[in-house]
């Protein structure tokens with residue numbers, strides 16, 4: 001089986017974890033937490049880092065710290081992980097959707113202005129699958145309308161927009177270090193910002209809003225979203241190799257691109273001229289004209305020992321959202337199409353060039369067999 005993902009943990013991870021055990025610093029009070037916050041914020045180019053327990057908590061903490069609260073509207077792409085929705089709803093805020101671009105599968109920024117209202121508080125661009133969102137128009141709108149920009153940078157460690165790192169472009173950004181991310185702490189996340197006030201609110205929120213002046217006295221509610229020293233030790237070791245990891249992702253991305261180019265009806269993620277994509281996942285979209293879905297391809301690839309994952313289902317199609325009356329009657333055609341026609345191929349840092357070649361060869365074969373069968377009518381995809 002060629003797995004869809006595998007972390008690369010052969011740097012100083014064991015050494016730094018052993019240090020935690022030897023010194024007894026295993027909770028969030030340890031020195032690696034501060035070190036990881038400092039090193040990661042420095043790498044991305046922000047003044048402050050606030051480590052938390054996962055990327056979903058990072059989103060909620062970032063939104064809270066940036067001032068999003070009850071009744072505020074947050075504009076986000078329909079095509080994203082449910083974490084964006086959950087984080088918004090937990091703060092009593094209201095999610096407002098736009099569709100995504102067909103080339104990069106990232107937020108269609110041209111649709112944002114039509115969704116603005118007097119209650120709009122924030123824009124939540126999600127840099128998708130390693131590729132940046134076109135941020136200049138987002139930042140211009142934010143300036144013009146006094147909005148906050150919260151970047152979801154969970155999938156773009158090291159990616160750049162016009163020479164600047166994703167996650168340093170808005171007011172605040174949210175990161176994930178889940179095991180499939182470019183650098184990992186197993187589970188983990190971080191909030192980055194250059195605004196001291198936002199950083200202070202984020203530190204407070206992740207730690208139950210304890211007050212410095214009076215212990216166990218609370219004037220606000222927060223959560224225990226703390227990252228442990230053990231997780232941060234992994235993060236410090238991983239970050240030492242981030243440039244090497246990004247280079248691996250890009251090299252494999254270019255190999256996949258070359259290999260997939262000759263498969264008719266299979267499209268790889270486009271790298272825009274203003275972008276440095278880090279190809280977090282090697283994603284493809286299958287043309288509906290071929291007459292089969294991503295699920296059909298995933299089943300056939302699994303039979304050949306190739307691990308894959310489906311794309312996100314649009315937020316507006318999530319039963320849990322519809323059950324509470326959200327997004328009723330709303331349609332986002334690009335999101336709906338790619339949710340059915342998109343998948344990601346083996347994408348781990350341990351992937352070899354030979355494995356990329358095997359995946360491409362098997363995919364070519366699967367595409368030719370399935371399109372010969374035409375398992376679904378070409379009009380039935382959306």
Ligand SMILES: Cc1ncc(COP(=O)(O)O)c(C=O)c1O
Pocket residue numbers: 054055056057059080081083084126152154155175176177178188189
């Ligand atoms: C775009 C995006 N945002 C947020 C998250 C949430 O991160 P976590 O799984 O660490 O909660 C993910 C997770 O994969 C993600 O892909």
